[in-house]
Amino acid sequence: MSLAKQVLKKLSEMECPILDTYYTKGKYIICSDIMILSCEGKKLSVLFHVGVKADESASIILELNNLDSVKEISVENIFVFVENMDNVIIGDDALKAYEYTMRRDIINEFVEQQKQIATLMKLDENKCLQC
Numbered sequence: 001m002s003l004a005k006q007v008l009k010k011l012s013e014m015e016c017p018i019l020d021t022y023y024t025k026g027k028y029i030i031c032s033d034i035m036i037l038s039c040e041g042k043k044l045s046v047l048f049h050v051g052v053k054a055d056e057s058a059s060i061i062l063e064l065n066n067l068d069s070v071k072e073i074s075v076e077n078i079f080v081f082v083e084n085m086d087n088v089i090i091g092d093d094a095l096k097a098y099e100y101t102m103r104r105d106i107i108n109e110f111v112e113q114q115k116q117i118a119t120l121m122k123l124d125e126n127k128c129l130q131c
Helices: 003-013 054-064 092-122
Strands: 018-026 028-030 036-040 041-049 072-082 087-092
Touching: 003 018, 003 036, 003 054, 018 054, 036 054, 041 054, 054 072, 054 092, 072 092
Parallel strands: 041 072
Antiparallel strands: 018 028, 028 036, 036 041, 072 087
């Protein structure tokens, strides 16, 4: 069984959803929401999403390293999806993009909570049921 097929089978066993697979420049590329894998011969390269925790990535590497067809495994850079998951940013730029997105989402959530609090504060006590 080819390395790519073994990897796909292992990911299925691990219940890791696959977003896309394709073959390009002599490599099978497997994309999931948390990693991108490149299978070339018996070499497996893995890029993890910037938001994946170290223990989760280590567990995945250990599982993939147990495959019979894997002779070499390397963990490459980090990445983040952009533009509806059509493109990726890697390395330090991925970290910056992820931090920006997280900061923006936290601020948006805080603003929304403050709006809800303000709305509740404006309610007439007689109209509020068991406040």
